[in-house]
Every structure is written in structure tokens, then in C-alpha cells.
Amino acid sequence: MPVPQHIFDPPFNVRRASHVVLDVTNLAAVRTFYENAIGLHVEDADSEAVYFRGYEEQQHHSLVLRKAKENACRRMGFKVGDEADLDKAASFLKSRGIAADFSEQPFQGRTLQFIDPLGYPIELYAKMDKRPHLLRRYDLYKGCHPQRFDHFNVFANNVQGTVDFYAQLGFRLTEYAEEDGPNGRIAAAWMHRKGNVHDFAITNGRGPRLHHFAYWVPTAMNILHLCDVMASSGYVSNMERGPARHGIANAFFLYVRDPAGHRLELYTSDYNTMDHDHDPLRWSLRDPRRQTLWGAPAPKSWFEEGSPYTGQAVHDPLFVADVIVAS
Incomplete structure (x- = not known):
């Protein structure tokens, strides 16, 4: 596509x-x-x-x-x-x-x-x-010291349509995952406005739903510290995935679920994309490193569960991507 x-x-x-x-x-x-x-x-x-x-x-x-x-x-x-x-x-x-x-x-x-x-x-x-x-x-700092809001990631039943709409608004593609072959379809895309890897990411799946939102933290050690905080304060079961590193975005991450089930990513170590001639990076869906660089698989919930949008019906995706996952 x-x-x-x-x-x-x-x-x-x-x-x-x-x-x-x-x-x-x-x-x-x-x-x-x-x-x-x-x-x-x-x-x-x-x-x-x-x-x-x-x-x-x-x-x-x-x-x-x-x-x-x-x-x-x-x-x-x-x-x-x-x-x-x-x-x-x-x-x-x-x-x-x-x-x-x-x-x-x-x-x-x-x-x-x-x-x-x-x-x-x-x-x-x-x-x-x-x-x-x-x-x-610093006297106010708690948890993982979240510094700033970074991005949204959504489930989209129509990935290409979503990419095309936001491209009209000046969102620039930085990375994408695509089927191999001459008619390969884009199954996920990362788009930005502020000059890092993404403000808005789009993932093939039942949608529209919010997959996660993310806060940027100073270092990977802040994420590791959060694991200790959550494990010792009654939230160990709220840690869903990580800590680990994505190939996509180069992000060191931890995904957690709040008591309402909303998914939050704590995120660091991405890179700048502010140059006007920055070319998007293509990932094959057959390359498991795009998802987890170190090889640790994501749980089933990470692929299937998300937050509905208030008042919006959810639809099955237009296609089911043949994805290799880390194992």
C-alpha cells in the first residue's frame, strides 16, 4: 500500500x-x-x-x-x-x-x-x-518521574485510511510495518508532528479503540525503578509488558494497566526526526525485532485489548495481518 x-x-x-x-x-x-x-x-x-x-x-x-x-x-x-x-x-x-x-x-x-x-x-x-x-x-518527584506526554497509539480497523487522513494534516511517517511483496499492506504506522518518532501511532486491529497513551521519562532506570515501586505497592499485576526495548522507535518501555483497564506506556530512548528529508523506516511483518528487539513475546492482551471510545462502535479490521511475533 x-x-x-x-x-x-x-x-x-x-x-x-x-x-x-x-x-x-x-x-x-x-x-x-x-x-x-x-x-x-x-x-x-x-x-x-x-x-x-x-x-x-x-x-x-x-x-x-x-x-x-x-x-x-x-x-x-x-x-x-x-x-x-x-x-x-x-x-x-x-x-x-x-x-x-x-x-x-x-x-x-x-x-x-x-x-x-x-x-x-x-x-x-x-x-x-x-x-x-x-x-x-525534585522534592515532588514520585513514581517513575514522568516528564511529559508523548504519544497516542490506536487500534484501527482501516490502517491505510487512518494514515492517509492524518497525512493530509501534516503528520509525517517515521516508521511503518508492512507485508512483504508487491501488494503488501501497511499493518502499523508511526506518525509525528513534534520531531520525534511519533505523536500518533496506528495499529491494525478491531477499532477504533485506544491501544495506549505514553509519557516520556528521563532514563531506562526510571522505568526499572517503577517496576520496583509497582511490585512493592500492590500493583504487580498491573504490569502487562516489559521492561524491554522495541526495535521500532528504539524505545525502552514498560506497559502498565490502570485500575480502569486503560493502558499506559512509560517510554524513553527514542530519536529525533525533525529534518525535512528524514525518510521513513520500513519493517517487514516477518521481522520479529520490530516489536521486541530482545525477543521477549508480548502477552495476548497486548494484541487484543484496548479502551473503547465513548459512544463509538468498534469494527473488525479490513484484513488480518500475517505477523511474526517475538518468541
């Missing part, structure tokens, strides 16, 4: 993946997990919602937990360049027949919300309340 061409003058300027809004049935339990085990900083909280950020972030929040009747992902948030980009985005979406509405959201400026053609609920904003950054407040 075709690899998209980089678009350097998109219809509006998405700067980066910014935040995720999760619905949870047990707000207190999930808050405790992210605050005390993972170590995210609570910026604001009430009986209905909790707002977290990483130590390096000056924006008010990068993770929002909302009390709800079902566990789901409500929205994925991206930051755009300025207020004019919001109006450009609204015009672009309208021209494509995609309904989009401006909404008031706590601690954010004007926010444009829409559901993309693949079923992913997105919100765009240009301004968010700022807070003093906590990078040097």
Missing part, C-alpha cells in the same frame, strides 16, 4: 499530541494509581474530575480523569499553533463534511471538537492555562 508523501504546508498547524481524557468508574482508585505509583502531578481535582501533568510540562494538564458510568477514552487532544489554526481547522473539516463544534473546556481556551472519519474523537486547542514547571522540584 502507498506510503504517504510528507506535506509541509498542511491546512492547519498541529504542533503535538497534548492530552488524553479518560472516563473511569472508580475515580479515587485510578487517581491513586497515577498520582502515587506512576508519579504524575495533580494540578486540580474535585469529585468529578482529576487533572494531571508531568514535571516538565507548563500546560495545566496532559491527563484528565472523569468520573463516568463506563471505562472509556473520551477524547484525544492535540495542540495547534495559534487561534487562527482553529478557524482553519473548522473550515477544513467542514469542507470534508466532518461535523466540528467549538466547546468550553476547563482550563483550556477555545477548543474545537470533532470525530474524525475513522471514529476517533479529537479536540484541538491553541491555549491552555499555564503553571510553573516542576522540572527542578
Whole structure:
């Protein structure tokens, strides 16, 4: 299937993946997990919602937990360049027949919300309340010292369609996994706006669903320390996969599940892709190193389980990829 061409003058300027809004049935339990085990900083909280950020972030929040009747992902948030980009985005979406509405959201400026053609609920904003950054407040550090929000990874029933839509918006392909042969289909793709490996990753599977969201941590030792923290604080069963290293992105990682079942990746050691002539790296689906460089297999849950999006139906993938997995 075709690899998209980089678009350097998109219809509006998405700067980066910014935040995720999760619905949870047990707000207190999930808050405790992210605050005390993972170590995210609570910026604001009430009986209905909790707002977290990483130590390096000056924006008010990068993770929002909302009390709800079902566990789901409500929205994925991206930051755009300025207020004019919001109006450009609204015009672009309208021209494509995609309904989009401006909404008031706590601690954010004007926010444009829409559901993309693949079923992913997105919100765009240009301004968010700022807070003093906590990078040097080592007295506040807990868990694995999460610094900043890094990316989303989604299950997509139509990978090519998802790649093509986000390529229109200026997302650039950095790595992809493809079937061998002249008619090989793309089964996974990693796309970015901010100049590292990805802001948005797309994985073939039943979708639309959120596979995981990720925070960047300073070193691999922070991830190893988190394993000790979780094992000694009652969360050993919440560790799903890792620690290990992906071939794709070169990422040292650990995947964990919060008490609501949402999957979080703690992530470090990726690389810069900011040069305009950076070429995407192709991986064969027959190469198990793309998934786990060291050969450790992923659990079945990692391939099959994900968070539904609030109000969105889930569909089987258009094809089943013949994938070699680590063993």
C-alpha cells in the first residue's frame, strides 16, 4: 500500500499530541494509581474530575480523569499553533463534511471538537492555562518521574485510511510495518508532528479503540525503578509488558494497566526526526525485532485489548495481518 508523501504546508498547524481524557468508574482508585505509583502531578481535582501533568510540562494538564458510568477514552487532544489554526481547522473539516463544534473546556481556551472519519474523537486547542514547571522540584518527584506526554497509539480497523487522513494534516511517517511483496499492506504506522518518532501511532486491529497513551521519562532506570515501586505497592499485576526495548522507535518501555483497564506506556530512548528529508523506516511483518528487539513475546492482551471510545462502535479490521511475533 502507498506510503504517504510528507506535506509541509498542511491546512492547519498541529504542533503535538497534548492530552488524553479518560472516563473511569472508580475515580479515587485510578487517581491513586497515577498520582502515587506512576508519579504524575495533580494540578486540580474535585469529585468529578482529576487533572494531571508531568514535571516538565507548563500546560495545566496532559491527563484528565472523569468520573463516568463506563471505562472509556473520551477524547484525544492535540495542540495547534495559534487561534487562527482553529478557524482553519473548522473550515477544513467542514469542507470534508466532518461535523466540528467549538466547546468550553476547563482550563483550556477555545477548543474545537470533532470525530474524525475513522471514529476517533479529537479536540484541538491553541491555549491552555499555564503553571510553573516542576522540572527542578525534585522534592515532588514520585513514581517513575514522568516528564511529559508523548504519544497516542490506536487500534484501527482501516490502517491505510487512518494514515492517509492524518497525512493530509501534516503528520509525517517515521516508521511503518508492512507485508512483504508487491501488494503488501501497511499493518502499523508511526506518525509525528513534534520531531520525534511519533505523536500518533496506528495499529491494525478491531477499532477504533485506544491501544495506549505514553509519557516520556528521563532514563531506562526510571522505568526499572517503577517496576520496583509497582511490585512493592500492590500493583504487580498491573504490569502487562516489559521492561524491554522495541526495535521500532528504539524505545525502552514498560506497559502498565490502570485500575480502569486503560493502558499506559512509560517510554524513553527514542530519536529525533525533525529534518525535512528524514525518510521513513520500513519493517517487514516477518521481522520479529520490530516489536521486541530482545525477543521477549508480548502477552495476548497486548494484541487484543484496548479502551473503547465513548459512544463509538468498534469494527473488525479490513484484513488480518500475517505477523511474526517475538518468541
